[in-house]
Amino acid sequence: MKLWTTFAALGLLVMGTWAKEAVDFPPCDSLEAEAAALVAEDYLNAQHTHGYKYALNRIEKFKIISSPGKADKYLLELEFLETTCHILDPTPLGQCPVREKHQTAVEADCDFALSNTTQGLSVVAFKCKTETESAEDICLGCPQLMALNDTDGLRLIESSLDDFNKNHTLNNKFDLFEIGRMAFQVVSGGNKYFAEYAIIGTNCTNYNDDMCNPQNHTVAIHGFCLAEGSADLNQVECKIFTDTIQAVNTTVRVQPPLHAHTSGPHHNPAVHGLKHHKLTVFHDPTLSGLVSAESAESVEAVVPVAAPVVKREVPADVPTDVPTEELVADKQALADKPPLHLKPVALVPICPGKKKHF
Numbered sequence: 001m002k003l004w005t006t007f008a009a010l011g012l013l014v015m016g017t018w019a020k021e022a023v024d025f026p027p028c029d030s031l032e033a034e035a036a037a038l039v040a041e042d043y044l045n046a047q048h049t050h051g052y053k054y055a056l057n058r059i060e061k062f063k064i065i066s067s068p069g070k071a072d073k074y075l076l077e078l079e080f081l082e083t084t085c086h087i088l089d090p091t092p093l094g095q096c097p098v099r100e101k102h103q104t105a106v107e108a109d110c111d112f113a114l115s116n117t118t119q120g121l122s123v124v125a126f127k128c129k130t131e132t133e134s135a136e137d138i139c140l141g142c143p144q145l146m147a148l149n150d151t152d153g154l155r156l157i158e159s160s161l162d163d164f165n166k167n168h169t170l171n172n173k174f175d176l177f178e179i180g181r182m183a184f185q186v187v188s189g190g191n192k193y194f195a196e197y198a199i200i201g202t203n204c205t206n207y208n209d210d211m212c213n214p215q216n217h218t219v220a221i222h223g224f225c226l227a228e229g230s231a232d233l234n235q236v237e238c239k240i241f242t243d244t245i246q247a248v249n250t251t252v253r254v255q256p257p258l259h260a261h262t263s264g265p266h267h268n269p270a271v272h273g274l275k276h277h278k279l280t281v282f283h284d285p286t287l288s289g290l291v292s293a294e295s296a297e298s299v300e301a302v303v304p305v306a307a308p309v310v311k312r313e314v315p316a317d318v319p320t321d322v323p324t325e326e327l328v329a330d331k332q333a334l335a336d337k338p339p340l341h342l343k344p345v346a347l348v349p350i351c352p353g354k355k356k357h358f
Helices: 002-018 031-046 151-167 324-336
Strands: 022-024 052-066 072-086 106-117 120-132 174-187 190-201 222-229 234-241
Touching: 031 052, 031 072, 031 106, 031 120, 052 106, 072 120, 151 174, 151 190, 151 222, 151 234, 174 222
Parallel strands: none
Antiparallel strands: 022 052, 052 072, 072 106, 106 120, 174 190, 190 222, 222 234
8 A cells, every 4th residue: 555655656746747847948040940930930921911021130039838748839039120022022032122221221029929739830929019220320311211191202102103004004003002101312402202102903994084993902903113203203113913912821810900001992090000110019929828028037048067076085095104294395386386267168149149131
């Protein structure tokens, strides 16, 4: 009976050990971290149909939580940079240039929670916040961002889109879908304006047709235009996207995007503000019960293990009749030797990882 009780106690002890949650901090530049970050990058760009694509710049934190009988949880803090490709542009992300600092670069800091199952990595929660480069990083004389409801900027968009509809050879009339950004530059003779905006096909096939309505967003032809100049004299170049819109990943619920645009079929003043480049903050890991990567916890530092102190017994064959004067002389000789200075070991930080852009 006592033996059985002992075995039962040992079994409970082993089960308790197995049930303990394990936490690991792999290097941010490891293959495992890179693979998870790329899944997060693809997922982020698949979640919204407004604004620009974002490219991974750096992995800032990476943690794996393992529990018996459950899928491993990957928690990452990632830094993304805005590219110049609109989200509807079928150009592969790897071919999309990251917006330069002097163009008022936009950075997105995101927390991601992923699950690693036999089916592979999948995103279960994320949240992001965006910010533009500070004023000191913008070159003198470079174009400066404007509010998306600026009157002069809107006149440039209206006139340039009108010119495009008059001169293109497509069997479709286009309407404004959203404004990506507007800027101005002080030049001789007055301000020069710049605009980036997305367009959508309408049910009209002729420029002179009236009462044109945008087609359904999921099947309509889209494009992206770059315009510059003034309302009366402008240059415009539009790229038309022929590929269909990619299906949105449905692992988690998709909420309305918060990227600003001032007209078009999806404009809602209650949802879309007049700020540039705002990513959604939905899929908050804290709301899903997962630990946020932005919590107060700190990544454990790599500390070299100190050498253990070993006590050694004096061998029996060591002579004990050495004169005291010789022992003192030997001790003094050791004391006169210069101290041995050990150089500090440079620790390689496991996080954050290297920047891919700037």
